[in-house]
Amino acid sequence: xxxxxxxxxxxxxxxxxxxxxxxxxxxxxxxxxxxxxxxxxxxxxxxxxxxxxxxxxxxxxxxxxxxxxxxxxxxxxxxxxxxxxxxxxxxxxxxxxxxxxxxxxxxxxxxxxxxxxxxxxxxxxxxxxxxxxxxxxxxxxxxxxxxxxxxxxxxxxxxxxxxxxxxxxxxxxxxxxxxxxxxxxxxxxxxxxxxxxxxxxxxxxxxxxxxxxxxxxxxxxxxxxxxxxxxxxxxxxxxxxxxxxxxxxxxxxxxxxxxxxxxxxxxxxxxxxxxxxxxxxxxxxxxxxxxxxxxxxxxxxxxxxxxxxxxxxxxxxxxxxxxxxxxxxxxxxxxxxxxxxxxxxxxxxxxxxxxxxxxxxxxxxxxxxxxxxxxxxxxxxxxxxxxxxxxxxxxxxxxxxxxxxxxxxxxxxxxxxxxxxxxxxxxxxxxxxxxxxxxxxxxxxxxxxxxxxxxxxxxxxxxxxxxxxxxxxxxxxxxxxxxxxxxxxxxxxxxxxxxxxxxxxxxxxxx
Numbered sequence: 001x002x003x004x005x006x007x008x009x010x011x012x013x014x015x016x017x018x019x020x021x022x023x024x025x026x027x028x029x030x031x032x033x034x035x036x037x038x039x040x041x042x043x044x045x046x047x048x049x050x051x052x053x054x055x056x057x058x059x060x061x062x063x064x065x066x067x068x069x070x071x072x073x074x075x076x077x078x079x080x081x082x083x084x085x086x087x088x089x090x091x092x093x094x095x096x097x098x099x100x101x102x103x104x105x106x107x108x109x110x111x112x113x114x115x116x117x118x119x120x121x122x123x124x125x126x127x128x129x130x131x132x133x134x135x136x137x138x139x140x141x142x143x144x145x146x147x148x149x150x151x152x153x154x155x156x157x158x159x160x161x162x163x164x165x166x167x168x169x170x171x172x173x174x175x176x177x178x179x180x181x182x183x184x185x186x187x188x189x190x191x192x193x194x195x196x197x198x199x200x201x202x203x204x205x206x207x208x209x210x211x212x213x214x215x216x217x218x219x220x221x222x223x224x225x226x227x228x229x230x231x232x233x234x235x236x237x238x239x240x241x242x243x244x245x246x247x248x249x250x251x252x253x254x255x256x257x258x259x260x261x262x263x264x265x266x267x268x269x270x271x272x273x274x275x276x277x278x279x280x281x282x283x284x285x286x287x288x289x290x291x292x293x294x295x296x297x298x299x300x301x302x303x304x305x306x307x308x309x310x311x312x313x314x315x316x317x318x319x320x321x322x323x324x325x326x327x328x329x330x331x332x333x334x335x336x337x338x339x340x341x342x343x344x345x346x347x348x349x350x351x352x353x354x355x356x357x358x359x360x361x362x363x364x365x366x367x368x369x370x371x372x373x374x375x376x377x378x379x380x381x382x383x384x385x386x387x388x389x390x391x392x393x394x395x396x397x398x399x400x401x402x403x404x405x406x407x408x409x410x411x412x413x414x415x416x417x418x419x420x421x422x423x424x425x426x427x428x429x430x431x432x433x434x435x436x437x438x439x440x441x442x443x444x445x446x447x448x449x450x451x452x453x454x455x456x457x458x459x460x461x462x463x464x465x466x467x468x469x470x471x472x473x474x475x476x477x478x479x480x481x482x483x484x485x486x487x488x489x490x491x492x493x494x495x496x497x498x499x500x501x502x503x504x505x506x507x508x509x510x511x
Contacts, residue, residue, distance in 0.1 A: 021211030028204030035181030060452030069138025090139025097132030379484020
């Protein structure tokens with residue numbers, strides 16, 4: 001047996017060693033991504049003195065583009081590069097972007113006349129760094145999960161547990177990033193927090209490159225001849241890299257032009273839903289049409305869930321900073337560190353939920369009911385903050401109510417997220433599975449932008465007093481409570497119809 005064959009057959013705890021390479025790669029990549037994201041609203045409002053509105057809109061544009069880019073990155077990997085090349089290239093762009101974020105420049109100052117003077121060069125470096133991160137996420141995030149799937153042959157019963165292990169890496173990265181990067185940024189300076197995120201991405205890239213020998217030859221290009229073919233005198237592979245780097249200029253401008261992002265999302269969604277209607281009525285028979293429309297309804301409701309859930313990095317982060325008594329379990333937390341609770345609860349509760357669904361057997365709720373439960377839970381999370389705000393009078397809100405929110409929101413995520421992508425693959429007609437996966441990501445991107453439009457309702461002037469600030473957040477959370485409960489009850493009423501129109505696919509999703 002050759003050394004290469006020995007590597008290919010090597011396993012650890014019953015799984016290919018390559019799985020653990022991808023586990024640590026994704027852990028470090030998510031460490032960098034969530035570490036940076038946890039600091040973003042504080043960096044904008046405290047260091048560059050952005051208004052709440054401006055900070056929210058920038059985060060919304062960035063997050064929306066970050067979720068849309070993997071659609072193109074996944075296509076280019078499938079058609080030309082292969083997963084391995086795409087991940088390495090994406091990782092390099094992410095390293096450059098995260099390290100660029102470590103450049104702070106000069107803090108904004110408020111003049112005696114009330115005008116804000118900002119370091120425009122530092123801000124342009126910041127915007128350009130975000131553009132590199134968007135393109136990098138597009139290449140890496142779209143393809144690393146696909147490479148996990150390729151490690152297992154069709155029918156391998158280890159696949160599901162392999163993905164479970166892999167997703168634990170995502171949440172470990174997020175958990176430690178929210179604790180460490182926030183602490184460094186708030187304690188020693190923003191450059192230290194962003195720099196730590198960049199170092200995390202370097203470690204992820206080193207892990208992937210050094211461990212690629214364990215991928216058993218998987219993740220290579222499906223079209224090596226196309227990849228080597230010359231276009232305009234340049235190999236296709238290099239041409240893709242060059243054009244992708246130049247595309248950062250486009251994203252650099254778009255991330256600063258929020259209305260452009262909003263219009264692109266509206267136009268893209270309108271075209272997508274028009275095509276779904278056309279395809280459903282003109283191209284498929286009744287059963288496939290019913291399934292396609294059932295999936296579309298679920299996607300719309302999932303958009304509402306994520307728009308409420310993603311308040312975590314905007315309004316909830318500033319609420320923790322401005323209104324919350326951040327002492328919890330005898331420890332003084334940095335406001336952004338509360339974000340780690342989502343990952344902590346996922347790691348703790350995911351095995352419990354997996355066991356519970358199996359244990360319930362024939363009483364396991366159908367997909368539409370699980371989606372409605374997720375909306376009810378996310379609404380109740382905001383209800384907990386309303387209650388906490390009410391009983392605190394004119395004082396700070398106790399941290400336990402934010403902890404309860406993250407517990408309820410995580411439970412909602414566990415009701416929706418695990419079956420979401422599976423529903424797309426099983427309910428979509430065979431000819432448009434890829435297109436519907438793109439619609440799922442496009443809807444998720446839209447939810448990120450909708451989230452900041454909602455968050456803007458809590459915006460306050462920098463000189464506002466504590467009572468005014470607290471009231472603004474209470475009003476927002478009250479609205480989000482009613483949206484979550486209302487849409488959850490509506491979907492619950494629709495669930496028997498949706499289940500019927502799935503024509504048995506729902507049984508597969510819940511087994």
